[in-house]
Amino acid sequence: MNSCSFTDCDKVVFVKKTDHGPLCNGHYAQYKKGQPLAPLRGYNPRSATKDHAICPVDDCDRPSWHKTGYCQSHKKQIQTGDEPSEIRNYKFQE
Secondary structure, eight states, X not given: OXXXXXXXXXXXXXXXXXXXXXXXXXXXXXXXXTOXXXXXXXXXXXXXXXXSOBOOSTTXXXXXXSTTSSOHHHHHHHHXXXXXXXXXXXXXXX
């Protein structure tokens, strides 16, 4: 058996011998903490921006991650005493 023994988990086995059978890394972490085994949350890289507002600087569509309301780049500009300005997106030429 190459997949986790937890119901509906198809992840690769991390530890083969436990009280619950072979477990993946996520379920093994739950087991080691003494927690009841539960479904793992799926990873969605785009979900990080869903609950965040957009930076208020004109023409900036980046999510604001800070309590200041600005994106990381504009927050740094403000911290250094500069006015928020256009952020360069460097593109390397081949």
